[in-house]
Amino acid sequence: QVQLVESGGSSVQAGGSLRLSCAAASGTILSMNAMGWYRQAPGKERELVAAISRGGGTNYADSVKGRFTISRDIAKDTVYLQMNSLKPEDTAVYYCNANWYGQRYYWGQGTQVTVSS
DSSP, X not given: OOOEEEEOOOEEETTOOEEEXXXXXXXXXXHSSEEEEXXXXXXXXXXXXXXXXXXXXXXXXXXXTTTEEEEEEGGGTEEEEEEOSOOGGGXXXXXEEEEETTTEEEEOOOEEEEEEO
């Protein structure tokens, strides 16, 4: 079982920044095809925010391009999501995801991000 532990969620004003962290057990990141961040706002479906592949390639939702950056520290088995220029519409529970070659998906417990205007 893969355990993912998110942290860093908080309440901030619009225009502010936050950095989310997702800590995994040793060796997890490189054993996965990709790691990602998803979010789910009240009444909405969970959506992909950003992902980083095993090879280091990244992709982002159009709504966060230029504002969010996903990165990883392989030595620490931690994935980060740096969020800048936050908007009220970024308010959601953010989940870390580990994708094992499209056959298994693992989720963290989620961390709340609230952006006030």
